[in-house]
Amino acid sequence: MAPADSRAQIVTVDLDARSYDVHVGPGVRARLNSVIPAGARRAAVLTQRDIGWTVDSGLDQSVFTVADGEEAKSLAEVERLCREMSGAGFTRSDVIVAVGGGVVTDLAGFVAAVYHRGIPYVSVASSLLAQVDAAIGGKTGVNLPEGKNLVGAFWQPHAVLCDTEMLATLPARELRSGQGELAKYHFLTGDDLDGLGLDERIAAAVRIKADVVAADEREGGRRAVLNYGHTLAHAIETAGRYDLRHGEAVAVGLIYAAEVAARMGRIDTGRVAEHRQVVTGYGLPDRLPAALEDDDELLALFGRDKKSVDGLTLMLDSDRGVEPVVGVPESVLRDALAAVR
Ligand code: GLY
Numbered sequence: 001m002a003p004a005d006s007r008a009q010i011v012t013v014d015l016d017a018r019s020y021d022v023h024v025g026p027g028v029r030a031r032l033n034s035v036i037p038a039g040a041r042r043a044a045v046l047t048q049r050d051i052g053w054t055v056d057s058g059l060d061q062s063v064f065t066v067a068d069g070e071e072a073k074s075l076a077e078v079e080r081l082c083r084e085m086s087g088a089g090f091t092r093s094d095v096i097v098a099v100g101g102g103v104v105t106d107l108a109g110f111v112a113a114v115y116h117r118g119i120p121y122v123s124v125a126s127s128l129l130a131q132v133d134a135a136i137g138g139k140t141g142v143n144l145p146e147g148k149n150l151v152g153a154f155w156q157p158h159a160v161l162c163d164t165e166m167l168a169t170l171p172a173r174e175l176r177s178g179q180g181e182l183a184k185y186h187f188l189t190g191d192d193l194d195g196l197g198l199d200e201r202i203a204a205a206v207r208i209k210a211d212v213v214a215a216d217e218r219e220g221g222r223r224a225v226l227n228y229g230h231t232l233a234h235a236i237e238t239a240g241r242y243d244l245r246h247g248e249a250v251a252v253g254l255i256y257a258a259e260v261a262a263r264m265g266r267i268d269t270g271r272v273a274e275h276r277q278v279v280t281g282y283g284l285p286d287r288l289p290a291a292l293e294d295d296d297e298l299l300a301l302f303g304r305d306k307k308s309v310d311g312l313t314l315m316l317d318s319d320r321g322v323e324p325v326v327g328v329p330e331s332v333l334r335d336a337l338a339a340v341r
Helices: 028-035 075-087 102-117 128-134 164-169 172-185 198-215 222-227 230-239 246-263 269-281 295-302 330-339
Strands: 009-013 020-025 042-048 060-066 095-100 121-125 139-144 147-154 159-163 313-316 323-326
Touching (some): 009 198, 020 198, 028 159, 102 147, 128 164, 164 198, 172 198, 172 269
Parallel strands (some): 020 159, 042 095, 121 159
Antiparallel strands (some): 009 020, 139 147, 313 323
16 A cells, blocks of 8 residues: 555544544555554444455454445444444444445444444545545434435544545546535635645645534534535435436535525625536536426425425525525525526
């Protein structure tokens, strides 16, 4: 394994006693044994078959292969893994190492949160989506037949390794999906991500997310800005009949949110154009799939968004930044849908 590149960057997620470092750069998976919690005796490596990367924790380690795809995020898989780890004698003195994308980090993080009432875990994030979003911030969980991520826990990792070399083997669609989440970060702060190379862009996104999580770990308020672009995205995904990955749906959702904000006088047309430029600059879609022609269905799905505590809440841009807005008129929601067709 190549030594970790000295160009790697370290971003700290500052949560007092639970603070941890996120290492970003080529080859940082080689740092695994230096970020394992002190005193850990054995490592349970949780990964999926198609991830195709091995890691060396420097400890006595056992590999547990989880189901392929999103199917892995189930309570049945949590039970199976916990039982296998129990059978293999893992205890709270051990550590879980999650090697994979968002599915693996969500599942392994949740297993870590509940196994023996909580054991430490380290994420080796192998997908762009995991590196800029899922692996950071301690949101862990699995799906129910009733919906995605409906069972979970906030359980922060001990460290995260975002090895940008691992992106080289990522299928093109997976990379594009991560780019949708990356595009979101262009609008969350005044930081200019355009001039940065991919590794620096990932580190910048991690830094933005780390700041948001440090300010609002459990999403009492500010953390909801990380859902920018996600209201329409979740509706597209929940409708479920369209061949769009999460990040591709977020890309269309970002344009939609900008179109809504413009119609509410919150941003000007130049800012909407900026959204289109960033999204299309990543080669991502800026329009709804042609087959998705039923506005009523989308509006009904908006109402089921997890952010909807008291009526529909949309994250919308303004010159103060992205913020939650309630009470967007239905006519605006419909008109903006026409703008992404
Ligand atoms: N993926 C959104 C969050 O971590 O809050």
